Amino acid sequence: SQTIHQWPATLVQPVGSPLSLECTVEGTSNPNLYWYRQAAGRGLQLLFYSVGIGQISSEVPQNLSASRPQDRQFILSSKKLLLSDSGFYLCAWDTWRGGSTEAFFGQGTRLTVV
């Protein structure tokens, strides 16, 4: 079965520090991968998506970057965190299965920048 791993679950980082959040998918190959941020009371904001190794599309100009060094690994990074980077970060992937697209999320990382 396919699973998605995202870590850490919670993170408290000082302003100006670097960030690295990692997401890996098991049980599938060549998935589309996504990073979202969810602010309280707001919908999920798509940050980056990737359709293959080394292929990254950015949806929102910001202090963050993403990389996909392996087929099933997606990394969200920042060189210097801002207070506004606080939020709930979610990794997701989708696949075509049984005549329909299904999209699955990791359990998220709660990032607090202090």
Next chain:
Amino acid sequence: EDQVTQSPEALRLQEGESSSLNCSYTVSGLRGLFWYRQDPGKGPEFLFTLYSAGEEKEKERLKATLTKKESFLHITAPKPEDSATYLCAGRGTYKYIFGTGTRLKVLA
């Protein structure tokens, strides 16, 4: 501009009191309308994907339907464990446009 709007923002139901959640969408080149359930502090849990007007899908007490402009999530005889935030999203080529969700509380 692509947009997904959900209503109501919050809904309180008595156990067994059926109701519907609404998702209005404007997504160019729609390639699926998705429904999720999200519990506090967790990632969204996939429920359904709908593609064509008139399509319906069911899972336990939930049934999702789709028209050309809206989708509905019908909850029949809800139980307290159905309490969660329900999200819908329209998918374009690769991008998913999410609504802000409906917070459902089912009282015993």
